[in-house]
Amino acid sequence: MNIINELTIRHLKQNKRRTLVTILGVIISVAMVTAVATISVSFMELLQRQTIASDGEWHVLYQDVTKEQLEAVKNDEVTKALVISRDRGYALLEEGQNRNKPYLFIKEYNAQGFEQFPIELSQGRLPKANNEVVISEEIAENAKVDYEIGDRLILDIGKRFNKDSVQELFQRAPLQLENGKRTETLKGSLTKSYTVVGIIKRPTWEPTWAPGYTIISYIDERMIGANETVNASVIVARM
Structure with a gap:
């Protein structure tokens, strides 16, 4: 396991540009997934509020x-x-x-x-x-x-x-x-x-x-x- 870690760190240091691009890609992916989830929840809450306002609150x-x-x-x-x-x-x-x-x-x-x-x-x-x-x-x-x-x-x-x-x-x-x-x-x-x-x-x-x-x-x-x-x-x- 230590050898794998050492090789990984070595490759990260040797390919700094690729490492930076990978890190940015992960950050952007996580941000996009979080944003989509937040928008979905907010949209559902908006629809619920609109339905209650127009048709009443019941299940x-x-x-x-x-x-x-x-x-x-x-x-x-x-x-x-x-x-x-x-x-x-x-x-x-x-x-x-x-x-x-x-x-x-x-x-x-x-x-x-x-x-x-x-x-x-x-x-x-x-x-x-x-x-x-x-x-x-x-x-x-x-x-x-x-x-x-x-x-x-x-x-x-x-x-x-x-x-x-x-x-x-x-x-x-x-x-x-x-x-x-x-x-x-x-x-x-x-x-x-x-x-x-x-x-x-x-x-x-x-x-x-x-x-x-x-x-x-x-x-x-x-x-x-x-x-x-x-x-x-x-x-x-x-x-």
Whole structure:
């Protein structure tokens, strides 16, 4: 081993230029590998922050779960926090001036949902009961319909279906029109009374082509019926 070391040192001394180039090459290679790793980690963190800002902070989404299933998810040892949400449906916006956006879209969150999802309050407060709502400021700015805090809304809420009444349409599906006339229908009407308690900025998850202006109400886990379903967004605890 000593002979190998002596030969190596001798060759390094005899070929100083090659030795210097080799050392510089190693330094540059290590620096490049470190830089690529740092950039990758930073880019992933940036994407995570952007996703949280636009779609909320959650790890796993369970759709259409029953009250019994919801209890199982809630009691799971890996569940750190639980967001309960539900798309209640659509109601016609009376006197709305945007023909491509004729609805109010009613969404519901529990208290945890108001913390985990990007809901930016402009005026008033967030809902604390299932008969309270916050409304998007786009209703006044875009639809030219003025609601104020304290106003009472009585809405006939239904689900959107295409003209054949076969396919249900959701918020990411634009308004169905043929020759300028609306061909979709609202079905399964449910009449609800709400009091406006606040005004929010247009949620980032509402596409510009969405047919409904978002209004958000409160969902109480204790009031969920045995035959009703909700969505459960889970924040997972680190193991």
